[in-house]
Amino acid sequence: MENTEQKVIYSMPRIGDKAPDFEAITTKGKIRFLDFAKDKWVVMFSHPADFTPVCTTEMSGFAVRKNEFDALNTELLGLSIDSIHAHLGWVNNVRNNMGVYFDFPIIADLDMHVSKLYGMLQPNESETAAVRAVFFIDPEKKIRLIMYYPLNVGRNMDEILRVLEALQISDKYKVAMPLDWKKGDKVIVPPPKTLAEMEERINDDSIEKIDFYLAKKELV
Structure with missing residues (x-):
């Protein structure tokens, strides 16, 4: 007699996956x-x-x-x-x-x-x-x-x-957190994605710039 029982296949869930229902x-x-x-x-x-x-x-x-x-x-x-x-x-x-x-x-x-x-x-x-x-x-x-x-x-x-x-x-x-971040610390502003955004970042004095690609700000 043929065994029709279905075997459940498990895979390790990853970041970004929909949480498996149960x-x-x-x-x-x-x-x-x-x-x-x-x-x-x-x-x-x-x-x-x-x-x-x-x-x-x-x-x-x-x-x-x-x-x-x-x-x-x-x-x-x-x-x-x-x-x-x-x-x-x-x-x-x-x-x-x-x-x-x-x-x-x-x-x-x-x-x-x-x-x-x-x-x-x-x-x-x-x-x-x-x-x-x-x-x-x-x-x-x-x-x-x-x-x-x-x-x-x-x-x-x-x-x-x-x-x-x-x-x-x-x-x-819509920010990122640096090493050892905790509430109240400065956060990282997303890096520029175009030359225009890079120029804008270079001329922006409202944020703390380590370089154009690494900038931090305080959350109000």
Whole structure:
């Protein structure tokens, strides 16, 4: 008898791709991703396992600074290859022992579908635990930035918030951010694309010019 079962082909999503859609059970109920967080940014992040030390510090970091993500019109969405019962038990354990409440949805990805869909399962690191991935997804559900960390290195919450804010400010003002940029620093003005624009840039005294192709300005 012919086997008609279709095999799902997974490919690693890239910056600029439309975020793959999925349905999943979370600690806040069932979601369909493309309907999740309408008109908001999403920071989706995976952790290797519940009830583990590094993951507990990371998830606590997201929870403690959730108001900063709220202020940036951003929803948090966690994930690990654990059951919904493990998630709920861990959330309650951390709240009781550390006073931190994970007040954001965490996907129970037992079948590894979402982990594979987003390239969170990397066999040379682990075949059964998601690496520490972070996806920055804009309101149009386009992937704008991706971070990957191994199982044994925790993420930097300041950096996650910094790049989220950088992406949003870059979109709003059509500028770029230099090395080590943080909110309040000067931004880079896009370089000229024609001789006329180059001449205009050379004669523009309203911006800080290192050279005609590298110029900075303050955002008002």
